[in-house]
Amino acid sequence: MIKIKLARTGKKDQPNYRIVVALSTTKRSGKYIDKIGNYSPETKKIEINKEKLDKWISNGAQPTDSIKKLLKIS
Numbered sequence: 001m002i003k004i005k006l007a008r009t010g011k012k013d014q015p016n017y018r019i020v021v022a023l024s025t026t027k028r029s030g031k032y033i034d035k036i037g038n039y040s041p042e043t044k045k046i047e048i049n050k051e052k053l054d055k056w057i058s059n060g061a062q063p064t065d066s067i068k069k070l071l072k073i074s
Contacts, residue, residue: 004063046074
């Protein structure tokens with residue numbers, strides 16, 4: 001199953017996240033299929049490519065719970 005999820009990047013105690021499309025069996029920050037955005041929890045800044053997001057959702061990708069919360073905010 002394909003999921004839309006967060007992949008952690010950044011330094012220790014300074015997290016940043018990539019919003020990625022990946023297989024549900026991959027590790028949190030492992031290999032991904034496509035990068036569709038970024039999220040910075042410190043500044044609450046969310047950048048999402050809406051066209052890619054809509055394409056992947058129409059192709060059957062399921063967003064995780066954390067992504068669903070972020071989509072409600074943006």
